[in-house]
Amino acid sequence: MITNLAITTVWTTDQERSRDFFADKLGFEVRDDIEMGEGMRWITVGVPGQPDVMLALMRTTGPGLDPESAEALTTLVSKGVLGAGAFHTDDCRATYEKLRERGVDFIQEPQERPYGTEAIFRDDSGNWYSLTQRQEGGLDHSKPWA
Structure with missing residues (x-):
């Protein structure tokens, strides 16, 4: 099992820029950066201290994608x-401030949600991510969902 x-997989329009975003702005480790030939580059990044989970930064125009699919995916x-x-943090507001200072583009400031505090940001390709500080004690069903 x-x-x-x-x-x-995280789809990216520019692997180099995405590698730098995750490493320099978010503080991830670059685990692999290998030229595979034939237009393929294998880049993985991960959260320090969590070696068993990685993000593969894959080009939206890479091998295996027909031109029509690559164009649609890139769009x-x-x-x-x-x-x-979604990424978890122990202090959403402090992490939000630190990442904003590093140039991370937030599309939602930290807000209280039934599951905790959440902010939303985008990477340099346009993908969005939830930055979440979990609600102590689990989901609070008394709070309205906004």
């Missing part, structure tokens, strides 16, 4: 249509 999630990513994940 499956025991854990190891790698998931969707660039428009910010695709959400790419």
Whole structure:
């Protein structure tokens, strides 16, 4: 049976810029950066201290994508249509301030939600991510969903 999630894909319009975004702005580790030939570059990044989960930064125009699909994927990513994940933090407001100072583009300031405090940001390709500080004690069903 499956025991854990190891790698998931984040689509990027520019692998180098995305690698730098995750490493320099978010503080992730670059785990792999390998030229594979034939227009393929394998880049993975991950949260320090969490070695068993990685993001593969895959080009929207990479091998295996026909031109029509690559164009559609690039358009969707660039428009910010695709959400790419959620990251947890112990202090959403402090992390928000630190990342904003590093130039991260937030599209939602920290807000209280039934599940905790959440801010939303975009990477340099347009993907959006939730930055969440979990609600102590779990989901609060008494708070309205906005």
